[in-house]
Amino acid sequence: MNLLALETATDQGSVALWRDGVLLSRECPAGEQSSLTLLPLVRAMMAEAGLAMADLDGIAFGAGPGAFTGLRVACGVAQGLAVALDRPVLPVVTLEAMAYADGSPQVAVYLDARMNEVYCGAYRRVGEVLELQGAITVCPPAEAPLPAAGDWAVCGNGVPAYPALSQRLAAWPLGGQRVPTAAAVARLAAPRLARGEGLDPALAAPLYIRDKVALTVAERLAQGGKA
């Protein structure tokens, strides 16, 4: 089984190719927009593996949370590839990919959401599966939920980005996973593809979490603003 994974939720984009358990991965060059290099990297990696696009069995992508435009680049490219190849799409939650790559049995993930907020998600490993504890949230660093009692590790670029958060998390060990990677997205998606859990590309969507992006006219008026 051959699976392609795309991850552009942060400035550090990457692509990965999973071939029956063997993983190839590439990082988009730093400083360049990953949108420019994403597909050329995919091509180069496929060529290196001696595979044609038609040999892919599914397309996975980092669905979010993360930078909105980055999520849509990964989702849009995945949809385009999948529609053309008539293959399923596998959206993978970025925070889960980070928890997976961290490897600790219990990990609280904090990804920088900009605008002085962090995306938070806590995962517990149960066998081969990562179980989300509660819900994924977005909140100011000072209000981010702390790990529950017990042995927890923490990771993510949200921790060093905000002193208000790193101080509150000083008691927990900070892992090295700063951002999600396509490699982790691929590893999580591969068993799902094998189980037939892929989606029709029309149903693939980014996971934004931050959903209130504008006020309606009625809401502005209610707050004493202008139409």
Add this chain to the structure above:
Amino acid sequence: MLVLGIESSCDETGVALYEMGSDGTGTLLGHALHSQIAMHREYGGVVPELASRDHIRRTVPLLRQALADCGRTLEQVDAIAYTQGPGLAGALLVGAAFAEGLATALGKPTVPLHHLEGHLLSPLLSASPPRFPFVALLVSGGHTQIMRVSGVGQYELLGETLDDAAGEAFDKTAKLLGLGYPGGPALARLAEGGKPGAVVFPRPMLHSGDLDFSFSGLKTAVLTYVRGKELDEQARADVCRGIQDAIVDVLVTKALAAVKKTGMQQLVVAGGVGANRELRRRLNAKAVKARIQVYYPELEFCTDNGAMIALAGALRLAAGAQAKAAGPIAIRPRWPLSELTL
């Protein structure tokens, strides 16, 4: 040659298939469109992030619909054209990412296009199209320009607005009158019942001697006129009529001046405001006297759509333009049309 076109630069998602025969005659085979106007209305204008979120939901279903409509498959597509700019960055990126992904998997090239080139060429989709060269009056929500169109990729700017676009002038004054968003069509509807000359607003730059426009003063003039007044139905209609006449008057005068200046016989009107009936009536009347032909895109192709993008892509390739190898995704949110070559 079969070209797939994808448009996502603002608040419309459009997908279309255009086939160019070897004899140079083309056919629009299928097209599908989703307008987000209803979604943005609640917000009083286009919310860019919501526009992007909607584009990514719509693209795949619209593509499938366009293909099903004409019984073609993706394997038959020879090139994928899409709007690269100008427009909303996030919205453009959705179309570009999807198109480049699709093309990469199909092993076909892409044709990244200038949105206004699509509008300029859109009258060529009609049953009796104009022939090059012609003068184009491009009047949309974001643009007001007069151009000399000598051929595909050969566009010379003759004049443009120095501030607001004509569509913007319709929409902003409509908002002042409480006509909702986008108010242009509603204002035009009310104006039908207004008395000509009952309310007169200034026509900026009418006699400026060049082909430029200025519409930003109209808002102030309208605001000054309506402030403190209780307007009944008829009075409101009269104000609408006054606004529409002011805008249309300048557009008609300058468009005809451009035709005269260039010595051309054909005038093409493109963009959303081209749907305005009064504009059409007045242009048609003048055209008879001036012995010129005026062409309009079909109503459904006046506003943003995928058909004009598929068409522009096909025409460019037919004119010998190089398609781009699929892969890199690079949008151009700001992109002067004057930088365009074949």
